[in-house]
Amino acid sequence: MLRALSQRTSGLLKQAYPASQVFAAASPRIRRMAASDVQTGPSVISMINEDHRQFKLLWDEYNGPNMNGEMKQKLGWSLIRAIAMHSAAEEEVMYPEIRKRLGSEAADHLLGDDGHQAIKKLLFEANYMSVEKNGEAAYTAKLSEAMKVLYHHIEDEETRTWPHFESLPGVDADLLSHLGRKFDAAKHHAVTRPHPWAPNKPPLNVLANTMTAPLDGALDMWRFGGNPPRYY
Numbered sequence: 001m002l003r004a005l006s007q008r009t010s011g012l013l014k015q016a017y018p019a020s021q022v023f024a025a026a027s028p029r030i031r032r033m034a035a036s037d038v039q040t041g042p043s044v045i046s047m048i049n050e051d052h053r054q055f056k057l058l059w060d061e062y063n064g065p066n067m068n069g070e071m072k073q074k075l076g077w078s079l080i081r082a083i084a085m086h087s088a089a090e091e092e093v094m095y096p097e098i099r100k101r102l103g104s105e106a107a108d109h110l111l112g113d114d115g116h117q118a119i120k121k122l123l124f125e126a127n128y129m130s131v132e133k134n135g136e137a138a139y140t141a142k143l144s145e146a147m148k149v150l151y152h153h154i155e156d157e158e159t160r161t162w163p164h165f166e167s168l169p170g171v172d173a174d175l176l177s178h179l180g181r182k183f184d185a186a187k188h189h190a191v192t193r194p195h196p197w198a199p200n201k202p203p204l205n206v207l208a209n210t211m212t213a214p215l216d217g218a219l220d221m222w223r224f225g226g227n228p229p230r231y232y
């Protein structure tokens, strides 16, 4: 099903969102390539880290040569959308496991002002800015602020939290692939815009995401001219 979705959407993204196309089309395939995934299905951690890699590709593309204001605007919107979906899915699936197995302090650190909350606030501001209204420099500066926090948060997750989590008794390939399936499912009802004041812990975050996602989706249909990029 993921392959079919990727194939169906990659054509739509080809012209306007080159990095987004790579994200949508290649991500599930790359996920399947991990040797440890062959029998059990993709690990949630490999899926999350693949998302991180794609955020960095999008941001590199944003800062690359030959980018005009319109292209930066579209990439900025794509980044905001992808990061919002990723964060919502982590908060539904991964962080409750972190809370259960590593404790509240570890989960609250990832959710807090060094992590998701800071990123959401900055992307919320960026979401109400535009290249046309605020100028390319101001728009880029706001996104840069958000990406700086995001990069730090990604390092936190990948170099500290995930290795600790994977070393715990009871955390095996079956659990990681089970969480991977849940992570993918969560993307299907995830919000696509940052909501810093919405609940970020189960069960209220699941309810809030499910109720808010259709409105975000309608706004994104308008923003992306009827073809919003699909990040799952």
Ligand SMILES: [Fe+2]
Residues within 6 Å of the ligand: 087, 090, 110, 116, 153, 157
């Ligand atoms: Fe995160």
Ligand SMILES: [Fe+2]
Residues within 6 Å of the ligand: 048, 052, 086, 090, 154, 157
């Ligand atoms: Fe993450």
